[in-house]
Amino acid sequence: MTSPLRADVEPTPFTPLPWVDGGFKTVLADPPWRFANRTGKVAPEHRRLDRYDTMSLDEIKALPLDEHTATDSHLYLWVPNALLPEGIEVMQAWGYRYVSNVVWAKRRKDGGPDGRGVGFYFRNVTELILFGVKGRMRTLPHARSQVNMIETRKREHSRKPDEQYAFIESCSPGPYLELFARHAQPGWQVWGNESDVEEVRGKVHRGYEGGPIEAPAAVEYA
Numbered sequence: 001m002t003s004p005l006r007a008d009v010e011p012t013p014f015t016p017l018p019w020v021d022g023g024f025k026t027v028l029a030d031p032p033w034r035f036a037n038r039t040g041k042v043a044p045e046h047r048r049l050d051r052y053d054t055m056s057l058d059e060i061k062a063l064p065l066d067e068h069t070a071t072d073s074h075l076y077l078w079v080p081n082a083l084l085p086e087g088i089e090v091m092q093a094w095g096y097r098y099v100s101n102v103v104w105a106k107r108r109k110d111g112g113p114d115g116r117g118v119g120f121y122f123r124n125v126t127e128l129i130l131f132g133v134k135g136r137m138r139t140l141p142h143a144r145s146q147v148n149m150i151e152t153r154k155r156e157h158s159r160k161p162d163e164q165y166a167f168i169e170s171c172s173p174g175p176y177l178e179l180f181a182r183h184a185q186p187g188w189q190v191w192g193n194e195s196d197v198e199e200v201r202g203k204v205h206r207g208y209e210g211g212p213i214e215a216p217a218a219v220e221y222a
């Protein structure tokens with residue numbers, strides 16, 4: 001069986017991770033996974049689509065996150081559906097154990113599933129955030145009534161929903177660190193080779209501007 005990830009390209013340089021006294025309590029990471037098929041449209045470095053640089057699985061695993069996080073901390077790790085086993089591997093390499101997940105359900109303006117995504121076996125309308133714990137730390141009280149789903153409309157390629165920040169802040173304590181960030185976020189330290197770039201790479205296509213879901217009003221049955 002072939003691996004869905006390639007390891008046979010030049011190692012990627014990276015700058016040191018941020019530091020905070022006592023270590024970060026909560027980390028959000030959206031790694032630049034390198035798919036085996038780098039020319040396919042799913043691949044982040046697909047030339048025509050001008051996306052972003054990628055890293056090998058070993059490079060992602062080698063990030064010294066353990067040294068920059070508190071003894072007890074939470075990790076929210078985005079992982080493509082095709083790379084679930086690799087996601088768990090990364091989580092463990094960083095010192096966390098998998099305990100749960102959050103599903104991002106991509107919706108159309110009218111609230112239906114947004115089927116414009118890609119997928120080899122199925123057309124994906126969801127993405128996963130793996131939730132891991134290092135040491136011992138419960139989620140904040142609010143989390144007990146928080147459903148493990150974020151439902152929003154899609155935006156630029158690979159851009160994750162801004163709603164993730166409110167979700168995480170209500171469920172896990174700071175200080176907060178975002179790895180592989182592409183946007184500044186109030187109250188968060190961000191790290192990534194595009195984190196201080198003004199313009200996001202990749203076009204915003206028509207119909208991918210995000211915005212509220214305008215679901216029809218619920219029908220009341222007698």
Ligand SMILES: C[S@@+](CC[C@H](N)C(=O)[O-])C[C@H]1O[C@@H](n2cnc3c(N)ncnc32)[C@H](O)[C@@H]1O
Binds near residue numbers: 191
């Ligand atoms: C999947 S994207 C992150 C998308 C982001 N979460 C968003 O919602 O817009 C991965 C990011 O990692 C960055 N990256 C790639 N190689 C890197 C490296 N060696 N060091 C730091 N960042 C890197 C990419 O440039 C890209 O911005």
